[in-house]
Amino acid sequence: MRDIRDYDDIPGTYIMDGAHNRKGYHLNMFCMSLNKQENRDRFAASEADYLQSFPMTEEQREAVLNRDWLRMLQLGGNIYYTFKIAAFDGLTMQHVGAEMSGSNMTVEDFRQMMLEGGRPIDGNRSKSESKLGNQNG
Numbered sequence: 001m002r003d004i005r006d007y008d009d010i011p012g013t014y015i016m017d018g019a020h021n022r023k024g025y026h027l028n029m030f031c032m033s034l035n036k037q038e039n040r041d042r043f044a045a046s047e048a049d050y051l052q053s054f055p056m057t058e059e060q061r062e063a064v065l066n067r068d069w070l071r072m073l074q075l076g077g078n079i080y081y082t083f084k085i086a087a088f089d090g091l092t093m094q095h096v097g098a099e100m101s102g103s104n105m106t107v108e109d110f111r112q113m114m115l116e117g118g119r120p121i122d123g124n125r126s127k128s129e130s131k132l133g134n135q136n137g
Contacts, residue, residue: 005017014073014074016078020076021076021078022076023075023076024060024075024076024077024078025076026054026055026056026060027054027056027060027064027072027075027076027077027081027082028076028077028078028081028082029054030051030054030056030064031077031078031081031082031084031085032081032084033054034084034085034087034088035084040088043088044088047064047065048061048065051064051065057075059071059075060072060075060076060077063075063077064085067085067086067089067099069082069086069096069099069100070099070100070102072085073100083096092107094107094110094111094114095107097110097114098110
């Protein structure tokens, strides 16, 4: 059990601290294995069989097979490593970002949102931000 961190209350934030890194270690090692062509070939031949060679949780395997990008991050995946799966699938970061938005956002809608400055800040700040504001102001 780990201590509560000051960033734990930021919605949608998965910080790669020690605990999160340990949780996703095998998932991330699978992702890194895709750097080698022979491993990409094995994964392409049978994704489920290849995943069995990594001691991931069943939930992590399901997230990979379903290409549930957000769930992979929640289960300890590092965005830079999990993106290797997207690259394997021929997807761009905009594709992944649109899918992780969870509102049936198209890639073009996601691109436009980023060009306009990104997501609205409302609802996406630390829940304790008002306390921080009082300390700093």
